[in-house]
Amino acid sequence: MMEIRLTPLAWVKNSRIKPQDDHWGDIISEIVLDDEMSESVLLEISSFSHLEIIYYFDKVPDDNMPLSRKPRGNPVYPQVGIFAQRNKDRPNKIGLCTVELIWHQGRTIGVKMLDAIDGTPILDIKPVYKEFREKKDIRQPEWVTDLMKDYF
Amino acid sequence: MMEIRLTPLAWVKNSRIKPQDDHWGDIISEIVLDDEMSESVLLEISSFSHLEIIYYFDKVPDDNMPLSRKPRGNPVYPQVGIFAQRNKDRPNKIGLCTVELIWHQGRTIGVKMLDAIDGTPILDIKPVYKEFREKKDIRQPEWVTDLMKDYF
Numbered sequence: 467m468m469e470i471r472l473t474p475l476a477w478v479k480n481s482r483i484k485p486q487d488d489h490w491g492d493i494i495s496e497i498v499l500d501d502e503m504s505e506s507v508l509l510e511i512s513s514f515s516h517l518e519i520i521y522y523f524d525k526v527p528d529d530n531m532p533l534s535r536k537p538r539g540n541p542v543y544p545q546v547g548i549f550a551q552r553n554k555d556r557p558n559k560i561g562l563c564t565v566e567l568i569w570h571q572g573r574t575i576g577v578k579m580l581d582a583i584d585g586t587p588i589l590d591i592k593p594v595y596k597e598f599r600e601k602k603d604i605r606q607p608e609w610v611t612d613l614m615k616d617y618f
Numbered sequence: 619m620m621e622i623r624l625t626p627l628a629w630v631k632n633s634r635i636k637p638q639d640d641h642w643g644d645i646i647s648e649i650v651l652d653d654e655m656s657e658s659v660l661l662e663i664s665s666f667s668h669l670e671i672i673y674y675f676d677k678v679p680d681d682n683m684p685l686s687r688k689p690r691g692n693p694v695y696p697q698v699g700i701f702a703q704r705n706k707d708r709p710n711k712i713g714l715c716t717v718e719l720i721w722h723q724g725r726t727i728g729v730k731m732l733d734a735i736d737g738t739p740i741l742d743i744k745p746v747y748k749e750f751r752e753k754k755d756i757r758q759p760e761w762v763t764d765l766m767k768d769y770f
Binding site: 473475506513522524548549558592602605606610 | 701
């Protein structure tokens with residue numbers, strides 16, 4: 467089996483200490499480069515309005531990995547595979563979020579709409595290019611719209 | 619230093635054998651679950667139109683990691699940090715792309731707009747929820763628009 471080894475490149479600093487389902491929209495997070503990373507990786511980042519943040523759910527235990535589940539354990543939702551939902555209890559424990567870049571200073575950026583808690587290790591930061599966005603309308607099932615109503 | 623160990627959860631099958639800069643839009647890729655993964659991880663995936671595919675640039679050598687560069691080595695572009703571009707030569711070698719889901723059958727999905735070559739290991743698959751998309755217009759520098767003109 468192929469094993470891939472990654473290291474944290476930056477870290478999240480914000481006011482949310484414990485995992486929580488909803489109300490991420492009001493939180494401003496700082497993303498601070500790891501001591502091993504040179505400040506130059508952020509050069510010109512302010513020319514972008516949005517970033518994609520790939521992070522690691524380091525608090526998720528290894529032994530809690532359902533292959534499918536009803537999202538949030540809600541009995542009215544359908545049974546859904548882990549690749550058809552964004553639940554944190556997933557193999558490889560990778561989180562992903564599009565954030566608004568608010569400011570950049572030295573080794574730190576300030577972002578909005580990040581759904582990661584304080585201390586979360588960041589695996590990558592990518593600028594959003596318009597051309598990578600979907601060309602057609604997004605279709606999603608009704609349970610997603612219901613689940614997301616208070617998320618941001 | 620914290621080390622994070624991941625394994626491939628699925629693999630890319632398509633007609634593109636070598637890395638290439640442009641014209642990804644015409645390629646239909648299959649994503650096939652790794653033998654270790656249960657088919658149930660894909661349950662209900664067809665209720666989504668778009669997916670985010672997180673993959674690993676396994677062909678990128680470890681010793682080729684500029685912290686900043688002119689994108690594609692083009693002298694007319696500015697010097698840009700690796701977190702302000704989507705270039706594959708990046709720490710942790712993670713790729714990310716939003717794809718259109720075309721079909722699902724058993725352990726395989728067919729997708730369009732994936733910019734990964736044949737044999738690429740997949741680290742995660744997430745459905746696109748509308749609510750995770752940016753609320754404001756995307757702003758990007760001119761060099762991105764130029765660089766992306768033949769990408770898809």
